[in-house]
Amino acid sequence: MRPVNCNFCGSSSANLLYMVRDLQLGLPGEFTLVKCENCGLLFLNPQPTWEELQTYYPEWYDSFLREYPSLIQRYGILRRCRVVSKYQQGGRLLDVGCSTGIFLNEMRRSGDWDIYGVEPVAFPARIARERFGLRVFQQTLIEAKLPENYFDVVTWWDALEHTPNPKECLQETYRILKPGGWVFIQTPDPNSWEAKLFGPYWRGFEAPRHLHLFPVPTLTNQLGLLGFRVRSVRNFAGNLSTAFRSLGYWLDSQGLQVIGSFAHILARSVLCRVVIFPIAFLLRHTGQTFSVLYIAQKGPYG
């Protein structure tokens, strides 16, 4: 663990927000989540090193999908493909934190795309290569040293919050994008009602894998400072499963594991998601879900 300043603005002034734990996988450790007094960025401080974090990415981490466990997950991936294709039809695409390559594989099938992935964790990078034959660099984006002005699209699906250096990652994204290229960033919103309601039990904090969390004004401002033009910021996903999951974590913490396990079952249940779909749809379209998609462009702007 090492003490850090704010990665966005360099400030050393930050306020304690919560003590947080790995509620999702139940791995040991307690972490301090702080909020920068100057720019509002949330981050773990002190921050675990990459060596320390390795054990928090076991092979059974549920983001390492080997196949679609549910129709809803497939629907989520196809929505990502659709939104990218709305802005760019074909070209060279890089997915950062590509996990097992399910999104890249769908993109390749959906059009004339030359695709690449970056995934620093060995196990999902191997699955992506062996199962789908994808070009995946088992490195961080910075380590991969990709060519300048090379990609039409760079995507960060639920990935930027995992990095220890999001500002440098965004600078590197800008460098490797072609002029007029697009970046898509999906990330949880720590100012969402779910985060405020559940506090340290909110599923989106996901300690210690989420090293940073980005309030919408903070990330929007940072993208602008780095030269991007932000073209769209909106709720993109969200089906209340995280709310049920967070409720389950809270109930567990109160010693109410029996009711808590019911909340966890609801969080996983496809039937439940179908039943509450109209509510989730309404929340998404009124900007009330926890997951935000930023779409930004490197100039010159089309």
Ligand SMILES: [Zn+2]
């Ligand atoms: Zn700051």
